[in-house]
Amino acid sequence: MAAPQVVxxxxxxxxxxxxxxxxxxxxxxxxxxxxDDIHDAAARARMAAGLPLTDAMRDPWVARIxxxxxxxVANGERVVLAFSGLRRRHRDxxxxxxxxxxxxxxxxxxxxxxxxxxxxxxxxxxxxxxDGQFEALEMPAGEADVVTMAIDQPPAEMxxxxxxxLRLTV
Numbered sequence: 175m176a177a178p179q180v181v182x183x184x185x186x187x188x189x190x191x192x193x194x195x196x197x198x199x200x201x202x203x204x205x206x207x208x209x210d211d212i213h214d215a216a217a218r219a220r221m222a223a224g225l226p227l228t229d230a231m232r233d234p235w236v237a238r239i240x241x242x243x244x245x246x247v248a249n250g251e252r253v254v255l256a257f258s259g260l261r262r263r264h265r266d267x268x269x270x271x272x273x274x275x276x277x278x279x280x281x282x283x284x285x286x287x288x289x290x291x292x293x294x295x296x297x298x299x300x301x302x303x304x305d306g307q308f309e310a311l312e313m314p315a316g317e318a319d320v321v322t323m324a325i326d327q328p329p330a331e332m333x334x335x336x337x338x339x340l341r342l343t344v
Contacts, residue, residue, distance in 0.1 A: 178276040179247045181340060182268065184259030184314075185280035186307035188287040190325050190332070194280065195256035197333045204252035212238050226310075229261065236264045240271050247273050260310045265317070278336055279314050282325035 181204070183195040192208055199206035210218075213235055217227055227235075239257065246253045259265050259277065268275065314320040321339045323332060 177341060178274045180243055180253045180255060180268075180273050180275035181336075182255045182257050182259060182265075182275060182277045183280065183336075184257055184265070184277050185282075185325070186258065186260070186287060186311060189280040189282060190329070191256040191258070191280060193329050194278070194332050194336060195254045197329055198278075198336055199254035201333060201337060202252060202254065204254045205246055207239075207242065207246070207253055207255045209235075209239050209255060209257035212242065232261070232264065236267050240268055243268065243273060243275075244271050258307070259314075260307065260312065262312045262314070262317075265314065265320075269319070275319065276340055277314065277317070277320040278339070279320050279322045280325050281322050287325070 181195075181198060181202070183191045183198065185191055192210075195208070196206050198204070213221075217231060217235065220227060220231075239255070243253055243255065257268075259268075259279075265277065314322070321336075323335060323339070325332070327335070
């Protein structure tokens with residue numbers, strides 16, 4: 175499979191998406207985008223209040239992400255996106271852009287992820303919403319463009335494994 179134009183690092187909140195996506199973007203000389211930055215203020219406030227988003231609230235967000243990816247690639251950029259991608263239909267919406275993309279699914283133990291979320295500061299997503307994230311997650315089994323990665327390794331090892339799995343070159 176040829177190298178993608180877009181790599182989407184996906185998983186529940188606290189799985190390490192942003193950390194790996196930033197490292198990957200730096201190594202691959204790509205633009206880093208955090209899908210959290212594309213949420214509108216109302217969605218951020220809702221999550222900060224401990225209330226999960228509904229699928230109806232997520233749909234316009236996913237559409238904005240798809241438009242942003244399309245514009246960036248049209249501008250000649252390679253992109254690494256940190257994006258929850260919990261629902262198959264949201265992943266499919268990004269696939270529907272027609273861009274050459276691949277997903278890295280960061281998967282791991284819920285207790286480890288909860289501990290990470292409780293240890294971080296300055297993030298609007300409270301650990302109290304983690305159970306809902308796992309409930310909403312539709313595992314990407316059988317999706318040929320998804321590589322599953324365990325999250326219980328240091329970031330540098332995850333980066334090495336991601337580069338190898340995606341066969342990315344600069």
